[in-house]
Each structure stands twice: as C-alpha cells, then as structure tokens.
Amino acid sequence: MFVLVNLKAYPCDPVAVAEAARDVADESGARIAVAPQAAHLAAVADTGVETWAQHVSPVEHGSHTGSTLAEAVADAGAVGTLLNHSENRIKLADIDGSLVAADRPGLETVVCANNPDQAAAAAALGPDAVAVEPPELIGGDVSVASADPAIVEDSAAAVAAVDDDVDLFCGAGVSSGEDVSAAADLGASGVLLASGVAKADDPRAVLRDLVSGI
Ligand SMILES: O=C(CO)COP(=O)(O)O
Structure with missing residues (x-):
C-alpha cells in the first residue's frame, strides 16, 4: 500500500x-x-x-x-x-x-475523483492511479473505508473495467493502520490522506500507525 x-x-x-x-x-x-x-x-x-x-x-x-x-x-x-x-x-x-x-x-x-463514474472517466485518460475521495468525508474523522466501503469497491471495479493498469487509491478520513488495512481489503492499492497527519500533534506516531498493517 x-x-x-x-x-x-x-x-x-x-x-x-x-x-x-x-x-x-x-x-x-x-x-x-x-x-x-x-x-x-x-x-x-x-x-x-x-x-x-x-x-x-x-x-x-x-x-x-x-x-x-x-x-x-x-x-x-x-x-x-x-x-x-x-x-x-x-x-x-x-x-x-x-x-x-x-x-x-x-x-x-494520480487523478482524484468523487465517485465510481468519475473514477472510470479519469482512468480512461491513462494516469498511473485514480484516487476516489468522497468530498463530504474529506477532513472528517471517519474513514471512507468504513463510512462508504461500496464507493471504494465500486471504484476499483470501474477503474479495472476501463484499464487494468491503472491503480485505485482511496482517501478521506484515513488516519490509522486499521483504515489502511480496510482500504486494502476493499481493493485499494494506496491511500491519500491529509488532516490525520498534517494536523496531528505527533505526525511521526500517526505515520507509524498508518503503516503498521502494511
Ligand atoms: O483530501 C484528502 C487527501 O488529498 C483527504 O483529506 P483528509 O485525510 O483530511 O480527509
């Protein structure tokens, strides 16, 4: 991941x-x-x-x-x-x-997208990866992988249907190793995150936790 x-x-x-x-x-x-x-x-x-x-x-x-x-x-x-x-x-x-x-x-x-349809459209342009991030979950406390697992699974399927060489990442609310593992289980090969690290008192500890399950 x-x-x-x-x-x-x-x-x-x-x-x-x-x-x-x-x-x-x-x-x-x-x-x-x-x-x-x-x-x-x-x-x-x-x-x-x-x-x-x-x-x-x-x-x-x-x-x-x-x-x-x-x-x-x-x-x-x-x-x-x-x-x-x-x-x-x-x-x-x-x-x-x-x-x-x-x-x-x-x-x-990495081209970002809001949902599976946009993810498919982005994949058609041939980036290395597409990152699906539901805007309403960005900056929140709940990871996309638990709040909306279907959007990750559906985006992974949509991207694979367009171009198997394009990876699918997900993001929004990701802040722990558990979130990263859950994203991987849903078909993501990467996570995109911001506030969990950028706003943390101890970014190093958060980063260690994020990679703990990889
Ligand atoms: O927009 C994001 C990463 O580009 C996600 O932001 P958060 O990790 O703060 O939800």
Missing part, C-alpha cells in the same frame, strides 16, 4: 513531516510520499522523502504566468503529482493536458 500524504495548505512544518515520513518509510519499508505546497517542494525533497506536487498546470514552457510547470516541480525534486483534487477541480481537457505535461519530465500521476 502506498501512503500519500497531502499537506494541502495546512499550517504544519512541511520539513518536519517530511523527515518523519522519510524515517518511517525507512524503518518500515513502506512507500510513503509527501505532497507539500509547490513553494516547499525543494525543501521537502531535500529530506530524501518521496515528494509529490499537489497539481501541475496543462502548459508547456512559455507565457503562462501563475502556472505550475511540470518540469519545474520535477527540477525541485517531485517524482509525482496529484491532479483534479476535490479542492482544486479542473476541466476534463485540462486533466488530459496536465497528464501530458506530467509525462514530459516523467512524473507519476
């Missing part, structure tokens, strides 16, 4: 979380990545943790003020990017364009 920690715009110390994630990945052998603010990518990557961007724009080098260029996030040390997060929805054509952009410097890609 891949554990992808999205720091969103939370007021945590991205380097401290990254160091904890790096250490827990090293000691457990689990795959853990951290997706900080774009401005913090280099500092996070310098810790040695696997580093992801939260978004890249559907643009090439050129006159695109305010964009997040895929090559720039890769230069800063990112190896993957989220796209179409529930809090940063983009048009279908732009998801496609951002996937093309991410592919240029070889970034791995």
Whole structure:
C-alpha cells in the first residue's frame, strides 16, 4: 500500500513531516510520499522523502504566468503529482493536458475523483492511479473505508473495467493502520490522506500507525 500524504495548505512544518515520513518509510519499508505546497517542494525533497506536487498546470514552457510547470516541480525534486483534487477541480481537457505535461519530465500521476463514474472517466485518460475521495468525508474523522466501503469497491471495479493498469487509491478520513488495512481489503492499492497527519500533534506516531498493517 502506498501512503500519500497531502499537506494541502495546512499550517504544519512541511520539513518536519517530511523527515518523519522519510524515517518511517525507512524503518518500515513502506512507500510513503509527501505532497507539500509547490513553494516547499525543494525543501521537502531535500529530506530524501518521496515528494509529490499537489497539481501541475496543462502548459508547456512559455507565457503562462501563475502556472505550475511540470518540469519545474520535477527540477525541485517531485517524482509525482496529484491532479483534479476535490479542492482544486479542473476541466476534463485540462486533466488530459496536465497528464501530458506530467509525462514530459516523467512524473507519476494520480487523478482524484468523487465517485465510481468519475473514477472510470479519469482512468480512461491513462494516469498511473485514480484516487476516489468522497468530498463530504474529506477532513472528517471517519474513514471512507468504513463510512462508504461500496464507493471504494465500486471504484476499483470501474477503474479495472476501463484499464487494468491503472491503480485505485482511496482517501478521506484515513488516519490509522486499521483504515489502511480496510482500504486494502476493499481493493485499494494506496491511500491519500491529509488532516490525520498534517494536523496531528505527533505526525511521526500517526505515520507509524498508518503503516503498521502494511
Ligand atoms: O483530501 C484528502 C487527501 O488529498 C483527504 O483529506 P483528509 O485525510 O483530511 O480527509
């Protein structure tokens, strides 16, 4: 199971979380990545943790003020990017364009979706993975795997029906090893989470618990 920690715009110390994630990945052998603010990518990557961007724009080098260029996030040390997060929805054509952009410097890609139909549509665009995250459960205390197990199972089936090579991740409310195991049992091969780590008093302890069942 891949554990992808999205720091969103939370007021945590991205380097401290990254160091904890790096250490827990090293000691457990689990795959853990951290997706900080774009401005913090280099500092996070310098810790040695696997580093992801939260978004890249559907643009090439050129006159695109305010964009997040895929090559720039890769230069800063990112190896993957989220796209179409529930809090940063983009048009279908732009998801496609951002996937093309991410592919240029070889970034791995996870496209977020609200439900199985969107997961299937996202899978058709050929990302490495689709992450299903019901918006109403994001930031809450109850994991998607216990609150809505069917959405994970149905999304896994929907994605597999479109393209067997696309992985299915899930997220929203994931904060414990039990949640990660439950997600795996439902057919997910990764989890996407944020507040459980970014808002924790002791992110290292939460990360250790998250990977305890992997
Ligand atoms: O949106 C999410 C991860 O990208 C999920 O957020 P929470 O883990 O805070 O529910």
